[in-house]
Structures are given as structure tokens and as C-alpha cells.
Amino acid sequence: MRGFRLGIIFLLNLSVSALLAQVDLAGKIIQPKDSLITLIVPPTSLGGETRKRTKRLSDGNTFRFSIQTEIATPAVIAHAGSTIPIFILPDQSFTLEFTASQEEVSGIRFGGPGGGDNTFLQAYLRFLEAETPPLDSMQLARSTAKEYRRLMDEHRAARVRFVSTYSSSAEAEVDPSLLQWLRNDIAYTYATKLLRYPSVFQDLHKGTKTRTPPASYYSFLTGIRLNNPEAILLDSYQRFLESFLIYKMERPMGWELRTGGEQQYTELNRYFLGLPLYYMQYLVFERSIQWLVDPAYMAKEYQAFMVSKSPKLLKSKVRRLKESPPKIYSMKSFSIVGGPLLYEVFQLQNSNRLDSSFFIGQPTVLYFYDRRLARGDFIIRYLKRLKRKLVAHPDLNICLVDVNTDFNAWQKVYAKNGYRDQPITHLSMNYFDTFFDQRIQQGRYPNMVFAD
DSSP, X not given: OBTOOOOSOOOOOSSOXXXXXXXXXXXXXXXXSSSEEEXXXXXXXXXXXXXXXXXXXXGGGEEEEEEEESSOEEEEEEEXXXXXXXXXXXXXXXXXXXXXXXXXOEEEEEESTTHHHHHHHHHHHHHHHHHSOOOOHHHHHTOOHHHXXXXXXXXXXXXXXXXXXXXXXXXXXXXXXXHHHHHHHHHHXXXXXXXXXXXXXXXXXXXXXXXXXXXXXXXXXXXXXSSOGGGTTOHHHHHHHHHHHHHHHTOSSOHHHHHOOHHHHHHHHHHOOHHHHHXXXXXXXXXXXXXXXXXXXXXXXXXXXXXXXOOHHHHHHHHHHHHSOSOEEOTTTOEETTEEOOGGGEEOTTSOBOOGGGTTTOOEEEEEEOTTTSOHHHHHHHHHHHHXXXXXXXXXXXXXXXXXXXXXXXXXXXXXXXXXXXXXXXXXXXXXXXXXXXXXXXXXXXXXXEEO
């Protein structure tokens, strides 16, 4: 399973002993590609550090790792560019044997107390690859809300059937915590897809009337736990929390959740409590530009968060955010790979490129987005409001930078939407995909950078 991304395997047992349990992992590689093997245990979303241990194969191409953990946790076995996802449960040691001579690892065999759980995990991942392919965006574009709901229900039911059938017929007993993780992951994955349909896929219906699902469409929410501390480390649950808040705020693309602060705290306290509330507050800290626009307000919220009952690891993440808020870049340090950024990479609608005078003596906000991935009307609306809020700073220039490489298509969009008459400056950046230094990105789209 080359390059497997472990984005879905997170589970937390919150009622654990303070004592760490030791798990031993012994194994053998048939026809190894090199002499090293690595065990990688990622940090949880609540904090912590990546644990990585590399060992040299012993005689007979065998290996052994010991790791202490108080929670059920995902991990990865890596060898010569190939990875095998595994699931570790406290006090459940297991063995692993696989063949590495092919392009991908093959013949994966587990044994021992935790072996049955990992055999189940591998079977489930193979099922996802073979039986539930990604949904075709064009199929979604043609779907009504009712058809889309039916499509999601069918996909969800297929996963549920697999889990139920496997667990009831497996020779080895599957640990209940792994079964619960799988069921939670399925439930929240599809709840998120259903919540996002009206906004994310509306972009595939340009030129048609906005589709608003009937109230019956959202009946799936009656069977969903909003406050589920046992699921807090599942990526699917985290995405659901964010999507649910956006749904309740009636912000179709939720840009305010990524850039604002004050309104989010009001909404969060209405719907969430305990760990889910703390995690969502952390997201506001992580994505808010209020660190720069309203530092006094953020300082007050920071102090309240630090004296709350939030987990220590999550507090440490917020502390690091406060110490390193969104970075401010000078145009002198803002760079193209291999050299300083040239002002002329920014292009105006009339095809002219910027010169240095555009930035001299004029602080500039550069807000990067790709119209292929995000809906520009929501971003523009937000930037207009930001411009009005910063009326006391008339020298501040706010720019929306399109990073799509098709300049001609951008010109047509510019002309069609009357961008010329807006109080913000619209720019194109044709060189983004090839030359732009990816290290300056601030998380996910859209990215905001302050220059000079």
C-alpha cells in the first residue's frame, strides 16, 4: 500500500489509566528492499509529537519495536518507500510479516492478540479501494438533493454492511474500540458529505437556480452525536464539527470560520461542550486573522482558553499559535523558488505587470485563492467587509490574487463580474504552480499574506 495517507485513523479512549501500556511489534520482511524499517506514530489532533523509530533488520530480516501508549492509536510501518497502516491497542502486542520485493508490499500477515484487528483494518482499506471508488463530480452535478442523499445513503450502507459482516464472521474477535472507530468514521464521513452538498457542489451548477434542500433532507442529523468525546480524534468527526457549525451559521462556504473570531465563539457555545467545544475553539485560533486585526480581543479569548478545562496538549498548540501568529512577509523576503520574488509576477487585468512602486509606502494584504477550488464571490464579499472595517487605514491595499495559471480565463471572469469597480485590487499570478515558494502557505486555501 504505497503512499497510504493515514488521514482517517484516529481514535481516543478518554477513560484510560495514567499508566502507559507497552505494545511489542515483532515482524519479518520477505525479500526486503533495504536494511531499514521504521515505525511512525503520528501526533493526535489534540497535540503531541510524532514518534518515529527506525531500526536495522536483524538476521533473517526480522525486526522488533516496543512502544508505550495509553490510547488506541494509528501508526505506520514504512520500508523502502512503502507504507502499511496499522492500529495499536494498549497491551495488545502483535506480529507482522510482509513481502517487499514488488512495487507495493504484498502478502501482509498479522498474528498475536492485536493481529485480528489489523487484519480487519487491512481488509476494510482494500474494500474502500475496490468497492467504493470516488464519486464522479459530473454525476453529482446532475444530482438533485434527493438523488444525492440516496447516493450517499447507498455508499454509507455498503460500508456498514462490510463492517457488520466481517465482524460477525471473523475467526478472531475484533476489539470493540476498533469497531466503534469504524462506525463513527462512516457516520461522520457521510454526515459531512451531506452537509456540504448545498454549498460545495453548488459550484458545479453555475447558471442555475440555487438549490436549497428541503427540511427532510437533514433528517440524518437526528441520528448523529454532536458532542462525542470518544470520536474527537477522528478526522471525519472534526470535519463534521466544522461543517455543522457552518450549516448552523448559514454561511455556505464558511469563510468567516477561517478568518473571523468573535461570532464563532458565540455560535460554538450554543452547540458544543467539553472536548468538541475546545477543539472548535482551537480551530478559530488557528484560522483567525483576528490575531492581527483585533489582537486585544484575541488576547482576552486566549486567557479564557488557557484557564479552561481544555486538554493540556491542546493548550500547548494554542500557545504555539499565539507565539507564532500568521506571518508578515516583506516583499524583499517573499520569494520565488531560487530567488527573490519579482514584482512582475503579479499581473493586472490589462496584462500589465506590477512594478515596485505598487508596494512602496503602501502596506498590502495579498489574499491568494484558486477559482478552481473556491468560490470567489464569498471571498470578495469578505474582503469588501474587511476594507470597510479598516477605513481608518486608507493606505492599506487589499488584493485578491488568482493563482490559476490560465490568465485569459481570468480576464474573462474579471470583465464579466465588474471587478474594475470594486474597492479591492484584483491580480493574477501566472507563475504560482511552478515557481511560487510553497513554504509561505498559511494552511489551506485561501492563504493570506501581509507584505511590507
